[in-house]
Amino acid sequence: MALTIDLMTGGTGDAARMLARLGPNGDFSNATSELGNLAHSPAMTKEAHHFCPLLFCFRFREPLYSVSRMTFILLDLTTLIDTTLDVRKHGALVRSAAVGSLQSCAHLLLSTLDRNFPTVEENKNDARTSNFKCSYAAALEVLRSGSVEIQPDAKRYVNQRGQWEPFVRRVGRALGYGTDEIDCRRPVKEAAASQ
Secondary structure (H helix, E strand, O other): OHHHHHHHOOOOOOHHHHHHHHOHHHOOOOHHHHHHHHHHHHHHHHHHHHHOHHHHHOOOOOHHHOHHHHHHHHHHHHHHHHHHOOHHHHHHHHOOHHHHHHHHHHHHHHHHHHHHOOOOOOOOOHHHHHHHHHHHHHHHHHHHHOOOOOOOOHHHHHHHHHHHHHHHHHHHHHOOOOHHHHOOOOOHHHHHHHO
16 A cells, blocks of 8 residues: 555655646546545555554554555645645545545544554644645645646645644654655755755
8 A cells, every 4th residue: 555655646755746646637537536446455454453453563664665654645635635626626526435535544544553552742833834834835836737726725734734743743753754754745945955
């Protein structure tokens, strides 16, 4: 599942790239079925962790295989779909069972790991909200460059991400992954500076 998700992002680990690839030139007619095909994998992974707790101790060296990175991409993808796509034009995708299933399964997997791993609660950080806004701006640039028509709602994106990202960070840290190994989208200025 991790490799499939990474390949759907074009090897970038960026949910915005995945969304742009799901809707080339703004055509999301196949996206619901593609996401529907993907949706059973997080459910199977969650159940595997539920029934075989030994999996909690298994860790790949490569971050692309981490549960925290997979769930981050899926939750970021579903958040971008909900807060960025025009509901009048792409309502079938936004309200689809596939999108809802991906989001629910990712939450369930994270909460299962969070309950069963010694994770530490984080302090709220106002700087993180600013990072969410920068990340959203970078996602919008990716979507625009992919000719995807957008109706951005940064406030909703920041609110939704603020609900799920603390789980991702706690689980990632418990499994030995840093935030920049999980969140692969780089704000435009940061990406330009690293090249």
